Amino acid sequence: MREDDKNPPPPLPTIDAALVRRLVAAQFPRWADLPVRPVAVGGWDNRTFHLGDEMTVRLPSAAGYVPQVEKEQRWLPVLAPGLPLEVPTPLAIGEPGEGYPFPWSVRRWIDGETARLDRIAEPTAFATTLAGFLAALQRIEPAGGPAAGGHSCFRGASLTTYDGETRRAIARLGDRVPGDLVTRIWETALAATWSGPPVWFHGDVAWANLLVRDGRLVAVIDFGCCGTGDPACDLAIAWTLLSGASRAAFRATLDVDDGTWARGRGWVLWKGLITLDNPDPVRAAEARHMLDQVLTEYAESVRQ
Template identity: 40%
Template sequence: MTTTEADITEDVIRDLLREQRPDLADRPLRLGARGWDNQVWRLGDDLAVRLPWATGAADDLLRKEHTWLPSLAPHLPLLTPVPQYLGEPSERFPRPWLVTTWVPGEPADRAPATRAAAAAVALAAFLTALHRPAPEGAPAGRDRGGPLADTAEHLARGLARATDLGLIPDPDAVRAVWEDAAAAPGWAGPDVWLHGDLHPANVVTTDGTISGVIDFGDLFAGDPAFDLAAAWILLPDGAVDLFHDAYRPSADAATLRRARGWAVLRALVCLQIGDAGVHGRPGGKATWGPPARASLRRLTASLHQL
């Protein structure tokens, strides 16, 4: 199920609040962002309403976030959109919706982190706190976080598409990073909590450093390398090693290699979403391209470390 832009208006949201949360219905309301899965509307100064619109999977992602994030958020050192109320489908809007706390700041695709040391420490502290062993029954990662070798088709397809569009100057170097990562030993530790979607539009910055993380709909349990890949696309030049030094427990060499492979795949996806000739769904932005290209440049430059 998808929802058109015309299906979500201020009047619709106010009607939903009057039906299910009348105590919030008279708060100021304004559009905050149209994301990949959800629209986000700011509700007063401290709350937000998230409504699925562009993908059918968004319904389950909102429910998952409402189920798991409230118990994780108090242990995280960065601001997160803590769920306050899960709205149920109704005649007015046939999909679930979510009231969360509002996370101030600017998305990192528009305002990248520029203070390398501060941003590296902030991201490392967040992932150190999040990457706790997950309980039995924690959600699985769908097509994320499994053996990298299983993503060979995705890598080939994404690399070919980006190369054809002239978006990658050295596809062989990009492939070499992924191949080394796919050959690394797999994760042998316990499955840990992972954000699962740490790209620049899901991270918030303030004064040049990372101050918040949003959209936990892809939360799952698995190999920490999947989240560690985010350092390559979120941090400025010279910050990845600082991040690795600050993350605890220190990741072993195999985990860092796998993280490079996941970073390649994430950068290719963001590169294609950022290209207007490829993007065909709401939520993609031209601002996703520059951090993806910077990520691939850093990753290929790291080849001498492999």
């Protein structure tokens, strides 16, 4: 038995509005009278709560997400001036307390709805706007930025990080997926290695991290997985939310080469394969959608 197995860390307290009220009252008494309530889409890596009408409190849900707190505090103010859409504005950083063992953050609230398809007025315009945002992010000077690694869940790093996990998932799923085909797609992605200089990436470009108002994309949130490296991970949205003309517009606006597109496809394939067996039926359905989109788009690309 390892030493850390003999002395496991104490369990986290329940991360709820009551804990947030205690933390705020103890460390930021000027905000102690503001109401606290969970946000509608609170996230998984972090738990997020409204603090009054103009702020949010964001708390890591596990130790592995703690490095993201300081990273966002440090880099969001650097990135924001070069970006064409709203991004979170850090206002304060909290310390461990009230039984909660991690640092936490206070940000300015950004009004908007998460980018479900039924909330997007014009998918192609949405895709073009998003591509323009990512292009602007990639143009920001990367020197000194955090290189892809554990803090980014290895987004921006080589897909080989997840090679073993992906192949085990293919074997486990058996005839639920076309094993030979998904292996071919995966190996094509692995072979398309990144050889360019590092650029900034967001790391989690998903519908829940994109905000719309009146059907238009206005903000990108949750930069916890951001860093500098290979931007292919940011292409995953092309298969998880976009399709057809909107996918084509997204790729054309970003001017994505075949190798980077193949790696982006690989990121989605990995995610779909490892989550297909998720006991949550919603997440399992999302995984099936990812895989179906990858397989269909790959087949179309081969025919062209």
